[in-house]
Amino acid sequence: MCASPYYRMQIMMCAGTGCIASGSLDVKSALERELVKRNLQNEVQIVMTGCNGFCAMGPLVVIYPDGIFYNQVKPEHAPVIVEEHILKGRVVEKLLFKDETVKGRVPLMKDIGFFGLQRLIVLRNRGLIDAENIDEYIARDGYGALAKAVTEMTPEQVIEEVKKSGLRGRGGGGFPTGLKWEECRRYDNFPKYTICNGDEGDPGAFMDRSVMEGDPHSVLEGMAISGYAIGAEQGYIYVRAEYPLAIQRLQKAIEDARSYGLLGKNILDKGFNFDIAIAPGAGAFVCGESTALMYSIEGKRGMPRIKPPRSAEAGLWNQPTNLNNVETFANLNPIILNGADWFASIGTENSKGTKVFALTGAVVNVGLVEVPMGTSLKTLIFDIGGGIPKKRKFKAAQIGGPSGGCIPLGMEDVQIDYESLQGVGAMMGSGGVVVMDEATCMVDTARFFTNFSVDESCGKCTPCREGLKVMFDKLTDIVEGRGQEGDVEFLIELGHHINNTSHCGLGKSAANPVLSTIRYFRNEYDAHIRDKHCPALVCPDLIDFVVLEDKCKMCGMCFKNCPSDAIVWEKKKVAWIDHSKCTKCRTCIMNCKFGAIR
Amino acid sequence: MPKISIEDLKRIKEEQIGKMVLRGGQYRAKVTVHMGTCGIAAGARDVMSLFRELIAEKDMQDVILTNSGCAGLCAKEPMITVEVVDTAPVKYVLVDREKAKKIFEEHVIGGHVVEDYALAIGSETMAV
């Protein structure tokens, strides 16, 4: 880990279960006391890290930038460490770690890219607690933030803290959460509501599902804190119907929290009432839009309405309503407990904290990844994701789902934060990152996303309902070989119209996949239209199905795999394709290791 | 369960930490099967029931078998974490019944990490 620019030194305290059990938290507070005593708290930072793997020698302390490793540190060692090492720069010999034999063949978590480069806030409890056991959540400081909020803070102070933290909505928009709460608090029209948006509809995004399944109480606690801040007594979690396990675990969590009195009347005897109900969705992508979601909870068709009034003024049942996404709520416990300054110290100037990404597609380590804002796309895909499988080349990453855009090869150094992504024509969205390799056709991909938006358009406003259909038909023409000169210009113009004139967020961003693929892969569109050829060999109508003699290694893989016996091949002879039998299924192309079929 | 107070929150935390970390407790080992939707789809339930059978068979009172949510590395599901007292937790990936059996015998009972199946030792890094 690199040293933060604000601190001269960092003390890494192991906070693995083993070290905590042997007292690393006591050592931490002892070190903190010593630092304050010598007025070093602004120069030296104490960092809690994951398990170092030497539990039997714990508690472990590593001091950077020197990288000196101390073991079996006790609180009474704190003065000597601070006095000798931090102030005078002298290593404390007697605490030095000497035995190197502990290291085995199995690497440490912090040394493998996938886990080592992640920093957990939202997923802090992942894999550590039993989701259905409220006591285990409490053991990881669960409900401590709610307790702190209702006992030590006024609602205004909670809002101030969230504003100061710089937390922005993780559902895609990136609107500052604190400002949203402040606006909702201002209205004196009761009852008010706070809603959790768990309608994770972006294809390829599953971080909210993972949080709701793996750590449901962190969502409930965040919602209760928001209820306290804005003055709401009722919360709703809107969950997709496709997530039965999440619904089941949230239900159990709500019941457990109620029986502990952490939801319900007079929470923790502080006079705060708050309860939560689950509102299951019924399969409509547009219900991720705030006003549509509220209509859906009311039992109506989920169609967005024009804003203003904003939901903060007139939302659910026309009452003031706050809506945040699952990941946003899961950030609140650590923000309240560790303070806004701590949270604001992570990330970039305008995007604070971490972001969870669902890394999918043509990448080795498919999975959920939480990294500080400002991490580069390259780190995400290559260091954490492990790169592209099958020795293929990276072509583009699609970020932000059907509303997002593509980031092509050559721009993978872009920092991941709200503004930088927008600058390159993509968006944060909910955090789905789909990696594409050279075997992906960008026109076909744009068509896929447009088809998705056509299906999911609610049909209320014309640009989205009709415009996307026209766009989809045009893209179909192009991939099926009927493309004409001028089609791309037409798509650009139509795309801007759709984005500028639609009612809601779905329509306003629905043309992004097309516009961004045109922006970066214009040559592929041109190849489809002018040469009637699909460079990625995906669109069957634009493939010649001819074996290139100079590339064919005569291995016979195409012959062995062809389901319709359309390939003629003998040992040591170049294969050829019998077009009267070929069904254009592309099996031969997928099985040819030498790219000899075009 | 009675309604709890802020003091209760602290008490529950203390009690649970005793259970969740193995040191000095009555437990010798803890096996966590990661059971999110992806893990279950990849066969985590099978692994879970196998461990349940093995533990019952040997009547091992000092082994905690528990489940938790998705561990994040979906490409390598099913995943389990095995923690033996006084050592670091070890994550195993792509676990099936056969591997689970070997892990149970060599690591949970014998205390030796099954290096061939292990992904990594240790736990994850919290944000600073």
Place this chain on the structure above:
Amino acid sequence: MQERDAILKRKVQDSAEAIPPEKLLLLEPIIEKYQGSSSYLIPALKEAQEMFGYLPMEVQRKLSMGLNIPAPHIYGVVTFYSYFTITKRGRHTIRLCLGTACYVKGSKQILEIINKEVGINVGETSKDGRFTLEAVRCLGACGLAPVMMIGEDTHGNITPSATLNILEGYQ
């Protein structure tokens, strides 16, 4: 004329499979549970669909009377959300994931092979009542892409040829 005949025939078929009135009484507990607020319509429809497998007109009408919600409103909601269906389904529902990850990894080929071999497109039920094909947006098992679910079973890393073998197992 042929086309019209076909449509008429289909209508006859529909009403022949109508749910008998005594079965509609099964809806009473649902109506009792959710009476009083129109905001409970979606959960009520969900339970009704779990009971009958689909939501034909007579079920919608019964709920309309019981919950005191206009039938057109109910029809509007039923047709808006993809979770609800007004036609009877096959014995096995194939839910093929067409999410981005699965799509990139070739679920389109799986769709084509089902199309060709079973003879159904998305949203259709095979003539023998064996399969209903649904396309879904991400089952959240992207690590196993491409993925399809048949009933409650998830099948991952499928190929076109494996698909046919898997389907064989569901009669």
